[in-house]
Amino acid sequence: MSLFFVKYQGTGNDFVMIDNRSGEWDDLSISTIQKLCDRRFGVGADGLIKINSISGYDFEVDYYNSDGSKSFCGNGARCSVAFAHELGIIKDHVSFMAIDGVHEAVKKGSLVFLKMNDVSEIDVSHKEFVLNTGSPHFIHFTENVADFDIVSYGKQIRYSDTYKQEGINVNAIHQLDSHSFEIKTYERGVEDETLSCGTGVTAAAIALGEKNLIVGEFEYAVKSQGGNLAVRFTRENSKFTNIWLIGPAEVVFKGETNV
Numbered sequence: 001m002s003l004f005f006v007k008y009q010g011t012g013n014d015f016v017m018i019d020n021r022s023g024e025w026d027d028l029s030i031s032t033i034q035k036l037c038d039r040r041f042g043v044g045a046d047g048l049i050k051i052n053s054i055s056g057y058d059f060e061v062d063y064y065n066s067d068g069s070k071s072f073c074g075n076g077a078r079c080s081v082a083f084a085h086e087l088g089i090i091k092d093h094v095s096f097m098a099i100d101g102v103h104e105a106v107k108k109g110s111l112v113f114l115k116m117n118d119v120s121e122i123d124v125s126h127k128e129f130v131l132n133t134g135s136p137h138f139i140h141f142t143e144n145v146a147d148f149d150i151v152s153y154g155k156q157i158r159y160s161d162t163y164k165q166e167g168i169n170v171n172a173i174h175q176l177d178s179h180s181f182e183i184k185t186y187e188r189g190v191e192d193e194t195l196s197c198g199t200g201v202t203a204a205a206i207a208l209g210e211k212n213l214i215v216g217e218f219e220y221a222v223k224s225q226g227g228n229l230a231v232r233f234t235r236e237n238s239k240f241t242n243i244w245l246i247g248p249a250e251v252v253f254k255g256e257t258n259v
């Protein structure tokens with residue numbers, strides 16, 4: 001069968017996007033998803049997203065990592081909003097369903113503003129922070145992101161006794177000044193470094209907000225390995241609300257392949 005797709009990227013986190021509003025690709029198998037994401041035998045991507053129809057919302061984001069496992073993907077959700085805009089499903093404001101619940105988003109020019117769920121549970125042990133922003137994240141503070149071996153360190157944490165069953169995404173971050181930081185991420189489900197991770201960037205901003213005891217509204221500029229993002233939030237009594245992930249989402253190419 002012939003499958004039409006559009007390849008998108010958000011700060012270098014890349015996705016095969018499929019318009020599945022008709023339900024035609026409901027039964028896409030895990031092995032087909034793995035093959036489509038394979039960088040040698042397929043289209044090549046960190047993940048695959050089906051845009052499904054759902055009543056009460058503009059669409060549903062059905063996200064798969066390149067190994068076929070499911071979670072919530074911040075950059076993928078931003079790319080889904082850009083794709084839905086391109087398909088003419090939405091105008092500038094949108095409300096969509098995802099694995100972690102309902103999200104609101106706004107498309108302004110080349111930027112997509114994505115509202116994330118509130119966060120109130122942050123596990124702080126030693127110097128590391130663990131929290132869930134739709135996907136689980138481990139945040140490690142380092143002095144030198146450029147030379148940090150995120151693949152070795154990420155594998156060590158992700159396959160440790162604590163996390164080997166469910167897996168975890170691992171981020172190394174360094175605060176550059178009062179309003180910015182740099183980040184590298186190892187993603188579970190890709191089992192490698194990706195150039196950017198939206199839920200990771202959001203989790204890191206929240207960890208820094210907690211560490212720095214920020215009060216009220218705040219915004220961090222974020223330098224990920226594949227480009228720049230921003231995270232806005234409000235922190236009151238250690239609860240984070242009004243969390244927005246902001247960044248570009250762009251088409252790479254369109255194509256057709258047999259599955």
Ligand SMILES: N[C@@H](CCC[C@H](N)C(=O)O)C(=O)O
Binds near residue numbers: 013073074188199200
């Ligand atoms: N790249 C994503 C995160 C995708 C999910 C993650 N790999 C997991 O399985 O937890 C993002 O932009 O948030």
